[in-house]
Amino acid sequence: MHPTHRISPGRQRRRRSHHALDAKFPGLCPVTGNLKQHHRACKASGFVRPGLTIRLPKLGIGTHEG
Numbered sequence: 001m002h003p004t005h006r007i008s009p010g011r012q013r014r015r016r017s018h019h020a021l022d023a024k025f026p027g028l029c030p031v032t033g034n035l036k037q038h039h040r041a042c043k044a045s046g047f048v049r050p051g052l053t054i055r056l057p058k059l060g061i062g063t064h065e066g
Contacts, residue, residue, distance in 0.1 A: 024037060026038075029042040031045040031047045041061050042062075043060065044063075
């Protein structure tokens with residue numbers, strides 16, 4: 001690597017300071033009121049979005065209503 005292409009450690013760290021991941025904030029399931037991640041099925045009711053409910057008894061998703 002040529003010295004002209006070299007990036008100083010401070011400049012490199014300042015650039016990478018914006019690469020940190022943001023924390024995930026859970027939402028509320030409108031059916032049960034439990035916390036659930038966005039775009040994921042609620043463990044108790046199987047609710048994903050209006051019109052889409054998933055039931056997987058083998059994994060215990062959507063087995064308990066309300």
